[in-house]
Amino acid sequence: MRNRLRFYDSLQISQDFLTFPFVARLNLFRGPDIYQLISEYVEYRIQEAKKEAFREGFEEAIERIKEAINKEIEDYMALVTKIVDFIYETVKKEFKDLKIIEERTNFYFGSKWIKILFIIETESSELEIGLSNFLNEVEKVVFNKLNYVCELLFLNKKNVEIDQESLNNDYPFIRRREDAS
Amino acid sequence: MPSFDQHIKQAQHNIEFLTSFYKTYKFNDWAITVSFYTAIHIIEAIIAKKGEIRFKGKEYKIQHSDQLSNILKTYKESLPKNFSEEFITHHHVMRKLIVNENFPQVSDWFNLLYNDSRTARYRKYQWQNYKVDLVVKTSLKELIEWANKESGAELSLTL
Numbered sequence: 222m223r224n225r226l227r228f229y230d231s232l233q234i235s236q237d238f239l240t241f242p243f244v245a246r247l248n249l250f251r252g253p254d255i256y257q258l259i260s261e262y263v264e265y266r267i268q269e270a271k272k273e274a275f276r277e278g279f280e281e282a283i284e285r286i287k288e289a290i291n292k293e294i295e296d297y298m299a300l301v302t303k304i305v306d307f308i309y310e311t312v313k314k315e316f317k318d319l320k321i322i323e324e325r326t327n328f329y330f331g332s333k334w335i336k337i338l339f340i341i342e343t344e345s346s347e348l349e350i351g352l353s354n355f356l357n358e359v360e361k362v363v364f365n366k367l368n369y370v371c372e373l374l375f376l377n378k379k380n381v382e383i384d385q386e387s388l389n390n391d392y393p394f395i396r397r398r399e400d401a402s
Numbered sequence: 403m404p405s406f407d408q409h410i411k412q413a414q415h416n417i418e419f420l421t422s423f424y425k426t427y428k429f430n431d432w433a434i435t436v437s438f439y440t441a442i443h444i445i446e447a448i449i450a451k452k453g454e455i456r457f458k459g460k461e462y463k464i465q466h467s468d469q470l471s472n473i474l475k476t477y478k479e480s481l482p483k484n485f486s487e488e489f490i491t492h493h494h495v496m497r498k499l500i501v502n503e504n505f506p507q508v509s510d511w512f513n514l515l516y517n518d519s520r521t522a523r524y525r526k527y528q529w530q531n532y533k534v535d536l537v538v539k540t541s542l543k544e545l546i547e548w549a550n551k552e553s554g555a556e557l558s559l560t561l
Contacts, residue, residue, distance in 0.1 A: 334489070
């Protein structure tokens with residue numbers, strides 16, 4: 222368990238990750254139309270910005286706030302993706318008899334809540350405990366060091382009938398994996 | 403606000419209810435639910451006993467986790483960066499953050515129960531026997547032993 226701490230620094234958003242093209246990052250998840258979701262959120266924030274703009278000078282304020290919103294969204298999505306991938310890779314290396322089948326999320330641009338659900342498959346209850354502890358460690362680091370509230374959950378689908386509709390509703394975005402079967 | 407004694411009494415009440423049916427494995431969904439709410443009473447009992455907690459390094463004098471939400475709602479300027487006001491209304495989330503920062507000895511056990519309570523609906527409330535054993539014999543048992551040691555409570559779980 223302890224040796225995972227060395228990975229934690231890599232949770233910081235690195236420069237190269239931030240400069241990874243935004244549009245390309247949007248394609249890392251499949252699910253509902255994320256462009257629509259983002260444009261609705263940006264539109265909402267612009268409406269809010271307009272109120273401020275009347276006081277400060279319309280064009281400059283809109284431009285400044287738009288840039289700030291885009292930066293916020295990019296940082297947030299980069300972090301969600303990085304956490305998903307960090308956990309996926311760590312589990313692959315360290316939890317030999319536990320397989321992550323799917324990583325699902327939803328994006329909360331307003332609150333910046335990070336909510337990720339890992340659909341897993343394992344027959345070992347010890348590994349379930351191990352994964353739960355690991356996810357809790359990551360949650361703590363993300364909250365303590367980066368200030369994001371993070372909820373990382375897992376669901377072992379072994380011998381369980383999944384309510385796909387609820388899952389699609391609450392966690393509509395699924396991380397694309399090239400090696401997925 | 404319920405006192406330490408009231409939370410402990412309610413926790414013991416729940417434990418007795420749990421032990422009355424748990425081994426039949428006929429009501430596994432209820433076993434998970436009762437375990438989670440017992441854990442909440444245990445956590446709230448300890449908060450009531452201590453009378454203060456830390457949140458993002460700051461000390462707050464509270465008797466119940468809900469009071470932290472009210473304080474943060476009143477003094478919004480003290481909210482940490484990236485911490486949306488929205489979280490203040492999520493009592494389960496707030497309690498979990500409190501447990502992580504203040505009670506690291508049991509945060510992993512509490513987290514396991516939290517995970518199961520949050521994912522119950524996606525599994526259509528079907529719980530295998532091993533999951534119930536995991537929750538009752540490990541998570542809940544550890545929380546009970548910790549609470550007894552921490553506060554002098556005399557909770558007892560007979561399996």
